[in-house]
Amino acid sequence: MRRFGRTVGRVVGTTFGTAVGTTARAVPGVMIGLITAGLAVGVGELVAVWSGPQTAPAIAVGSAAIDLTPTPLKEYAIRNFGTDDKPVLLTGIYLTLAAIAVAAGILAVRRPMVGVGLVAVFGAVGAWAALSRPTARGGDLWPSILGAVVAGAAMVLLVRSYQASQSPEESASRLPPWAQDRRGFLTLAAGAAGTAAVSGLVGRTVVDKRYNVALKRSRVRIPAPATRAAAIPPAVHPNVAGLSSFITPNSDFYRVDTALVLPQVDPDAWTLRIRGMVDRPLELSFAELLNRPLVEHDQTLSCVSNEVGGPYVGTARWIGASLADLLREAGVQRGADQLVGRSIDGMTIGTPVESVLDGRTGLLAVAMNGEPLPIAHGFPCRMLVPGFFGYVSATKWLVDLELTTFADYDSYWVRRGYSKIAPVKTASRIDVPKPFAKVPAGSVTVAGVAWATHRGIDAVEVRADGGPWQLARLAAADTPDTWRQWTHELNLAPGLHKLEVRATDATGAVQPEQRVDTVPNGATGWHSVVITAA
Known part of the structure; x- marks a missing residue:
C-alpha cells in the first residue's frame, strides 16, 4: 500500500x-x-x-x-x-x-x-x-x-x-x-x-x-446654383414627436458602402474622365465642375440593403452639375445603354443611360444640405440619379464615367448576385409609435414616411390588428423624388396591438404584402409594429 x-x-x-x-x-x-x-x-x-x-x-x-x-x-x-x-x-x-x-x-x-x-x-x-x-x-x-x-x-x-x-x-x-x-x-x-x-x-x-482632406473641404465654396429648388412647403413635416425630419441632417444620413477607410480625395488633384462609347471624351477638374451651371434638387436616397421598415433611407437637398448635359456634350454613341461610374477605390456602379437622359434630375453632386459633400458621402463629387437604389445610381468619390453596354460589363454588385437595374420599390415605414412602445389607450397618433422615388406617393393606409385599411393624412408633397410624411389617429382599446402600413405610388401601384428579401433588387412587404395600449 x-x-x-x-x-x-x-x-x-x-x-x-x-x-x-x-x-x-x-x-x-x-x-x-x-x-x-x-x-x-x-x-x-x-x-x-x-x-x-x-x-x-x-x-x-x-x-x-x-x-x-x-x-x-x-x-x-x-x-x-x-x-x-x-x-x-x-x-x-x-x-x-x-x-x-x-x-x-x-x-x-x-x-x-x-x-x-x-x-x-x-x-x-x-x-x-x-x-x-x-x-x-x-x-x-x-x-x-x-x-x-x-x-x-x-x-x-x-x-x-x-x-x-x-x-x-x-x-x-x-x-x-x-x-x-x-x-x-x-x-x-x-x-x-x-x-x-x-x-x-x-x-x-x-x-x-x-x-486627410477635411481642411481642403472646409475651404471649398460652392457657387450659387443656376437652377434653385423650390422652397420646401412648411406642411411637409407634421408636428409629431419621434417622426423623422423631412430633410435628414448630414450627421444622421445613412452610410452603406465597402470602403474600410474613407477615401481622402484631394479636390485640387481631382479629375473626372468621361470616356468609352462617346464621340468626344471629356476630362474635368473640380474647379471646372464648379464653374458649370449648378442645379439644386431635393432627393430621397435609399439603399437596396434596407429591410422593410429599415433605417437606410434619407432625404437631402443636393447641388451639382447636370449629368445629362455632360453626357450630351460628350456625345453618347448608338448602342451605349450603361453608364458605369467608378470610385477612386475601384467600386463600380452601372446606371441605365436612358434614365439619365429622360429628363429626370441626375446630378454630379458637390454639395449636400448646404455644405460641400461630407467625406463619408463622396467628397468631392458623387453621382445621383433619382428612381434607383444607390447601388445602381449613386457612385461616391466618383472619378470616372464610362459609356458601355450591360451586355459587355457587370458592375460590382451585379457580379455578386444583384439585378442590373433596380428601381426603388414603393415603401412605407411607421416611425411613431416605436416597436413595443406602451401608449395610453384611446386615440393614438401613428406617423411615418413613405417613398417611391421619381414616382411619388399618392396614398398611405394604416390598419390595426388586421382590420380594415384606413386612409392616413398625407403631409404636403415636395417633389416626386422625395419621400412623403403621413399621420393617422387610431382608437385603440387596452391590450396588445399590431399596426401595419402600406403605400400607393403615383402610378397606382400598391406596396405588396409579401415579404421579399433585399437580394436581388430590394425588399418588399408591409411594415408593422407591435405596441401595448394601457
Whole structure:
C-alpha cells in the first residue's frame, strides 16, 4: 500500500511538473507572438505613410475580405451591425491575427523557423490583399512585406534570447552577453513592444494627417446654383414627436458602402474622365465642375440593403452639375445603354443611360444640405440619379464615367448576385409609435414616411390588428423624388396591438404584402409594429 502511494505520488508530481513546464514555455511564446504581430502591423502602418492608408496590412486584408465575402453574409453584417459593420470586421481581423500570432510564438519557442514561416504567410496574405484591389499599384505590397520582415527578424532574436536565458551554454555565442539572461530577454521584449506601439501610432497619426482632406473641404465654396429648388412647403413635416425630419441632417444620413477607410480625395488633384462609347471624351477638374451651371434638387436616397421598415433611407437637398448635359456634350454613341461610374477605390456602379437622359434630375453632386459633400458621402463629387437604389445610381468619390453596354460589363454588385437595374420599390415605414412602445389607450397618433422615388406617393393606409385599411393624412408633397410624411389617429382599446402600413405610388401601384428579401433588387412587404395600449 505504501509502495502504491509512492507510485501515485510520482505520477501526479510528474504530470503536474509537465503541466507547469508546458505553461512556463507557453507564456514566453505568447509574448513573442503578440509582440512580433504588433511589429508587423506597426511597421506596416508606418510604411503606409508613403503608399497610402488602404495599403496598411489590416486594412488591405479587411478590404479583400469584404470583396470575397458572400452576398448573404454581407447582408447579414449590414442587417445586424449597420454602420458598425466595418469596425466589427476590423476587430475580427485583429483577433484572428492575435490568435495566429500566439500559435506562431508558441511554435517558435521550439521550432523558430515554423514561427517565422507563419509570419511570412501573414506578410504574403497582406501583400496579395493589397495587390488585389482594383486600383492597386506595385508599391502597395511594401507595408505587408516590410512589416513581415521586421516581425520575422524580431521573432528570431527574441526566441534566441529566450533560449539563451534557459540554456546559456547552447546559445551564448549567438547573442551579446546582456541578452542571454531573463532580464535581457525581457529588455528585448519590452523594446520590441515599444517599437511596435510607437511605429503604429506614428504611422497612423501621420497617415491621418497627410491624407486627410477635411481642411481642403472646409475651404471649398460652392457657387450659387443656376437652377434653385423650390422652397420646401412648411406642411411637409407634421408636428409629431419621434417622426423623422423631412430633410435628414448630414450627421444622421445613412452610410452603406465597402470602403474600410474613407477615401481622402484631394479636390485640387481631382479629375473626372468621361470616356468609352462617346464621340468626344471629356476630362474635368473640380474647379471646372464648379464653374458649370449648378442645379439644386431635393432627393430621397435609399439603399437596396434596407429591410422593410429599415433605417437606410434619407432625404437631402443636393447641388451639382447636370449629368445629362455632360453626357450630351460628350456625345453618347448608338448602342451605349450603361453608364458605369467608378470610385477612386475601384467600386463600380452601372446606371441605365436612358434614365439619365429622360429628363429626370441626375446630378454630379458637390454639395449636400448646404455644405460641400461630407467625406463619408463622396467628397468631392458623387453621382445621383433619382428612381434607383444607390447601388445602381449613386457612385461616391466618383472619378470616372464610362459609356458601355450591360451586355459587355457587370458592375460590382451585379457580379455578386444583384439585378442590373433596380428601381426603388414603393415603401412605407411607421416611425411613431416605436416597436413595443406602451401608449395610453384611446386615440393614438401613428406617423411615418413613405417613398417611391421619381414616382411619388399618392396614398398611405394604416390598419390595426388586421382590420380594415384606413386612409392616413398625407403631409404636403415636395417633389416626386422625395419621400412623403403621413399621420393617422387610431382608437385603440387596452391590450396588445399590431399596426401595419402600406403605400400607393403615383402610378397606382400598391406596396405588396409579401415579404421579399433585399437580394436581388430590394425588399418588399408591409411594415408593422407591435405596441401595448394601457
